């Protein structure tokens with residue numbers, strides 16, 4: 279029976295799932311005409327029987343620009359616990375990319391690497407929220423000027439972007455990031471459970487700063503539009519002599 283290697287969230291381990299189905303899509307993107315390939319594997323964990331689905335994409339294509347064989351990426355789980363998605367379009371690329379790297383690291387039981395990526399995501403968030411457009415441009419030009427994570431978190435709180443609870447969570451993320459990033463400390467003490475909690479915290483912070491802020495703004499805009507429309511119709515009815523009796 280065909281198998282695919284995937285992280286089972288129940289067993290918290292990579293398992294060879296017994297593949298009961300696979301859907302594939304290949305073709306050429308237009309433009310620029312590059313080939314692509316996507317596979318969706320479905321099967322059960324051999325240990326706990328949890329149904330698992332995982333996605334892999336094609337890395338090289340036999341016969342295309344000298345590729346000698348078809349190569350596919352390691353499957354990444356999409357069910358259960360699919361990768362978190364955010365709705366806000368304001369989230370910087372570095373944030374989303376770091377978070378998805380962290381998720382892949384977690385699925386490979388690389389808790390240290392995941393923590394480093396959480397720190398990177400939070401750092402990018404601080405830069406995005408705290409710096410003006412000019413400062414960000416200058417930052418790109420001079421890579422020397424950096425915002426330290428501890429300082430960034432402090433400023434997020436001081437300038438009221440986050441409340442005291444999110445501030446506590448951010449500090450935990452910072453502490454674990456340091457533990458993971460510095461080779462002289464015992465980073466081995468970060469368990470997968472810790473890393474999964476930190477993942478939930480960093481998701482909550484991103485959601486709070488971007489998704490919920492966007493949603494609240496849209497909600498307020500709708501309210502104001504309605505209030506304006508109501509005021510306008512009241513003006514019109516008073517112009518025509520109110521309720522005519």
Ligand SMILES: [Zn+2]
Pocket residue numbers: 286287288289290293323324325326327328
């Ligand atoms: Zn399992």
